[in-house]
Amino acid sequence: MKKLLMTLLLTFCIGCTYTLLNEKDTTVSAKSTKKTIMIDAGHGGYDVGAVSNYGDYEKDINLDIALLVGKQLKSYSYNVVYTRTNDSVSWSEDNVEDLQTRCDLAKKRNADLFVSIHLNSSEYEANGYEIYCDFNNKNVVKLSNSILKQLDQLDYSTNRGLLDTNETPLYVVANNEVDAILIEAGFISDDSDLYYLKNYTNNVATAIAKGIKKSLN
Numbered sequence: 001m002k003k004l005l006m007t008l009l010l011t012f013c014i015g016c017t018y019t020l021l022n023e024k025d026t027t028v029s030a031k032s033t034k035k036t037i038m039i040d041a042g043h044g045g046y047d048v049g050a051v052s053n054y055g056d057y058e059k060d061i062n063l064d065i066a067l068l069v070g071k072q073l074k075s076y077s078y079n080v081v082y083t084r085t086n087d088s089v090s091w092s093e094d095n096v097e098d099l100q101t102r103c104d105l106a107k108k109r110n111a112d113l114f115v116s117i118h119l120n121s122s123e124y125e126a127n128g129y130e131i132y133c134d135f136n137n138k139n140v141v142k143l144s145n146s147i148l149k150q151l152d153q154l155d156y157s158t159n160r161g162l163l164d165t166n167e168t169p170l171y172v173v174a175n176n177e178v179d180a181i182l183i184e185a186g187f188i189s190d191d192s193d194l195y196y197l198k199n200y201t202n203n204v205a206t207a208i209a210k211g212i213k214k215s216l217n
């Protein structure tokens with residue numbers, strides 16, 4: 001009986017080692033050929049983000065867009081990782097720790113690029129999409145312009161252009177060791193933007209993914 005147990009244990013251990021080695025092999029070969037893109041759905045869990053006139057939470061629309069961007073990027077054969085894939089978040093209810101965890105995840109998962117997805121809000125009349133990035137980093141400026149160009153083709157709102165994070169520092173861009181951008185895909189406070197973001201989510205997501213692909217190619 002003891003011998004049988006030992007044999008079973010040994011077989012199990014060999015199996016584990018084999019699986020581990022295999023996983024390692026796949027990661028190495030995949031990394032050398034494909035870029036890894038981390039998609040960050042803004043807010044989540046305790047933090048709902050901005051709220052529409054009808055009670056829609058920004059965190060939910062961000063997540064819908066983020067998952068579709070990831071799906072599209074996977075279809076282009078990129079490695080896609082997420083900061084969150086549902087409404088339960090692993091980090092604490094402290095805003096700085098929340099944002100720092102997202103930056104840490106980008107490094108931990110060996111991301112080449114970090115794309116954060118948000119929606120704007122204003123008590124005044126405002127609409128449109130815009131992208132925050134570091135103007136001193138040519139890669140992210142090229143990437144952001146490429147995404148704006150794709151969003152323009154959807155003709156759903158105003159192009160508000162690029163914003164420099166050296167002038168308006170945003171935590172997940174400024175504190176990220178990975179090339180990072182933050183997309184404000186529209187105003188949740190604007191009825192027309194909100195309608196498009198909720199009903200044509202896939203168009204917005206596909207445009208973002210296409211912009212990324214064209215810039216990385």
Ligand SMILES: [Zn+2]
Binds near residue numbers: 042043
């Ligand atoms: Zn936001």
